[in-house]
Amino acid sequence: MTEDRTLRLDAVARALDYPYAAPAGSFLFRDGRAEPYQPPGREAHGLRVPVIGYGSNRAPVQLARKYSGAARIPVEAAWLEGFDAVHAARLSGYGAVPATLAPCPGCRVAVKLVWLALDQLPAMHASEAIGVGYDFGVLEAPVRAEHSGLLPRAFVYIARSGAFAPDGEPLALDGLAAEGRRWRAAGQAEVQARMRTALAPAEPLEAFLLAHIEDRALRQERAAWLVKSALPWQESRFRPLSAEDPL
Numbered sequence: 001m002t003e004d005r006t007l008r009l010d011a012v013a014r015a016l017d018y019p020y021a022a023p024a025g026s027f028l029f030r031d032g033r034a035e036p037y038q039p040p041g042r043e044a045h046g047l048r049v050p051v052i053g054y055g056s057n058r059a060p061v062q063l064a065r066k067y068s069g070a071a072r073i074p075v076e077a078a079w080l081e082g083f084d085a086v087h088a089a090r091l092s093g094y095g096a097v098p099a100t101l102a103p104c105p106g107c108r109v110a111v112k113l114v115w116l117a118l119d120q121l122p123a124m125h126a127s128e129a130i131g132v133g134y135d136f137g138v139l140e141a142p143v144r145a146e147h148s149g150l151l152p153r154a155f156v157y158i159a160r161s162g163a164f165a166p167d168g169e170p171l172a173l174d175g176l177a178a179e180g181r182r183w184r185a186a187g188q189a190e191v192q193a194r195m196r197t198a199l200a201p202a203e204p205l206e207a208f209l210l211a212h213i214e215d216r217a218l219r220q221e222r223a224a225w226l227v228k229s230a231l232p233w234q235e236s237r238f239r240p241l242s243a244e245d246p247l
Contacts, residue, residue: 012209015095018188019173020059022112026146029073032064039147040074040115048074048115049247051124052143052156054085055099055173058112066127073120076113078145084109084178086170087191088159089230090133091223095213097191100159101139102170102183103235110177113145113154118247125243128157135160137240155247158238161223162230166194170231199225 026037040048053075056062063073084107088100116124128134134157143151163170172178174187189205196208199222203211212219241247 008210009206011095011213012206015092015209015213016188016192018092018096019055019099019175020061022059024077026074026076026112027060029060029063029067029071029075031070032060032068034060034075037076037147038074039076048117049121050076050113050143050145050148050151050154051116052078052080052101052139052154053112053114054080054101054109054156054176056096057114057124057157063114066123067120071120074115076115076145076147078111078113078143078148078151079108079179080111081108081142081144083107083141084170084181084183085111085173085176086183087164087173087186089161089164089223089226090159091212091219091226092133093219095209095219096188097164097195097226098159099173100134100161100163100233101156102163102231102233104180104182107178107180107182108144109181111143113143113148113151122243124157130157130243133160134158135240136243137238139235140237140239155241156238158233158235160233161227162232164191164226164229165231166229168229195222195225 027034028038083101084104086102087097092098130136139156140153143154172183172185174185
């Protein structure tokens with residue numbers, strides 16, 4: 001197998017593996033890997049803030065892509081009340097249909113609290129393309145954390161495009177535990193296959209994925225198709241913040 005072919009297969013695998021494996025419980029992300037959990041606290045660079053991870057940000061492999069070197073981040077298992085994690089009506093730069101949240105009364109979904117230091121927030125903001133791909137802000141909703149107990153609010157990123165809803169309702173993220181879930185769960189391969197069937201039915205799934213991974217204009221066209229069925233984010237409990245706003 002040629003090196004180019006290997007790289008292309010790696011790119012396809014990265015897209016299809018979204019939202020990536022994560023430990024069931026809490027862990028400490030340090031030096032690019034998951035270690036036994038240590039709680040957040042005041043450190044040399046100041047207080048940490050809880051950011052709800054419900055997609056790839058809950059996974060060590062994705063945190064390693066965003067934070068190189070000796071980054072240290074406590075990641076705490078938690079349950080978010082009144083919401084579910086669903087597929088967003090957008091495409092990431094690496095070809096995956098990423099996640100967002102959707103209000104879902106009576107549901108609670110397993111998430112992670114990613115305790116970021118203030119000097120670690122800019123890297124996360126950049127990776128989430130705030131103001132373009134996602135909005136960042138405060139969500140006034142109960143989060144029951146494994147070690148920290150009940151938090152009345154936390155920070156979160158929400159997709160500006162809304163939730164992908166091809167049949168009039170969102171598709172929940174397969175692989176994330178939830179209680180009281182109302183919507184059918186789907187994996188990344190199914191969401192990509194639905195898009196392929198609608199837009200390029202003659203193409204093998206691998207070729208379809210590679211096309212929008214490698215062609216930014218085509219990716220934008222396909223993202224526009226996702227948006228046609230989107231359910232917009234309308235949630236009064238969310239207060240957006242700019243990168244310059246004090247936390």
